[in-house]
Amino acid sequence: MRWWLLILTLLSLPAGAEEPARLDPGASALVATGRGWGGPRPLELRLALTRAVPYRVFLIGDPARLVVDLQGADLGLARPGDLFGADLVPAIRWGKNGEGWSRIVVELPGPYRIDRAGQSARAPLSQITVALAPVAPQDFAPDRSATAALRDLPEPASIPPPAPDYRFTVVLDPGHGGFDPGALAEGESEANLVLVFALELRAALQARGVDVQLTRGDDSFVSLERRMTAARAARADLFISLHADALPEGQAAGATVYVWNPDADSRADEQLVLRHGPDDLVAGLDLTGQDDALTGVLMDFARTDTQPRSRNFADWLVSRMSLMGIGMHGRPVQRATYSVLKSPDIPSVLLELGFISDQDDRANLLDPQWRGRMVQVVAEAVTGWARDEAARATMLRQ
Ligand SMILES: [Zn+2]
Structure with missing residues (x-):
């Protein structure tokens, strides 16, 4: 036995006979x-x-x-x-x-x-x-x-296979649900279509070693705030909201990625702070006792770091979509002030998979083969983005 392979059996009691x-x-x-x-x-x-x-x-x-x-x-x-x-x-x-x-x-x-x-x-x-x-x-x-x-000890299970360099958690947020079906067209509901997609995407991500949580896993209503709280509770590294809304007749269709608009009215921040209390908003920054003005500054500070990372993920999505021949909106990445994108410290995007009101988009969403391609797009964008994040973390360490 190698000298450094130490086995200490300090206890006379068999393991399990007492509190762990x-x-x-x-x-x-x-x-x-x-x-x-x-x-x-x-x-x-x-x-x-x-x-x-x-x-x-x-x-x-x-x-x-x-x-x-x-x-x-x-x-x-x-x-x-x-x-x-x-x-x-x-x-x-x-x-x-x-x-x-x-x-x-x-x-x-x-x-x-x-x-x-x-x-x-x-x-x-x-x-x-x-x-x-x-x-x-x-x-x-x-x-x-x-x-x-x-030999004298219980056989351990085999060494786990090499996991990805950077273990991370993605929170998938299928929009709408319950009494809110989202957009409706030809007997299909947005809430159902994005849930089906989210469940398929979860399986694909898990197969790639990514931890996944859903804000809803069935047809139930979840408030916007609870969706964000769920991301925070899961300590998400990435938040992806999934939608397939309706567009007025004649407007361009195709997949679109939304990221937070930094030029948005700061009132959104203030309302958020009032509802949540300042201290649970920015993980790792203790805001207790700070006034709202400083909280706003700290949230901006957190976003300065988060926004380019959200944007990088959006770019990953667009590059994979064009590679896989997924039809996109003419301006595939857009900025918006959607509530679910407001987390100051969790990179977040809202992905419109397509528009349920558009005949072609709707057919795509109902087609398992198209969904399979789109699932692959998002899964590969997630792992590609995670590699960027790992490289970034390494750079920050040096
Ligand atoms: Zn929607």
Whole structure:
């Protein structure tokens, strides 16, 4: 067994016979412990748990990852990306891994070795510390026999397949629903058509490793505010509202993407602040105690960052649509002040798939093959945009 492959069975009780140890995300962190001299920096992963647990650590390759398995630990609802210092590495994922086990996978910014690993129990918390030192690529030694070396412990499930570099959540918002059918034409309702599309799109995104939530998954009414609140609660990285409205006779049809209009009347902001209270609007900025004027400034500040990102996603949609031969409006990207686009810190677009009042658009929306192409358009735009976002995050880190 490799010297650094540590198995600590500190407990005499079998796992599961007591309350699971809980991860305290606030007391846990990933920290850089030295300078990188142009390469990756030494790192230390600190996991605070409500009690000591059996654990093991090892490295795997392609890409270089640190795996920490914990027995009898509950990682709770905290998101790995929220761990302090998560931005030091390309990705952190965690979740349940087989009966009684949890697994933390830290994607490393280069080749490392495990310098030391240990568990200290100082009430009220126990801390597992894993120190990692960067090494030359030829010295990177992922453990190919880690599982075999753990015969005395339950077999962990296989290492999860490489996930996308950047795990993210998309909230899909099929417009209308319930007593609000949206636009109607020839016995078809907008509410139903966009719901069908949203469900198909969800499957395609999930197949690409994207987390998806819907503001409605059936024919029920959801207020505009609740749609935005849902995006916030899901901590959405991207919000896509789906519509297929009606157009007055003779107006051009085809798909259209709307992004927030920055020149909109600022009263929209003020009303929003009054309804929500200032502090739940801009994630990560504590606005408690600020007056409304400052809140407005901070929301503008957040939008300065969000708007180009929304626009970039709109551009991705348009480029994929033209590639897939989807008919578009003459001006495919437009600016609007729709309520659902108002989130200051969540990139948001409203996609008019077409117009239900237009005979060709309606036929497209009812055609599973056309929808399949459009689903592919949006799914590829999402993953392309996510790559841009990951690159942007990397640039911000440097
Ligand atoms: Zn609509």
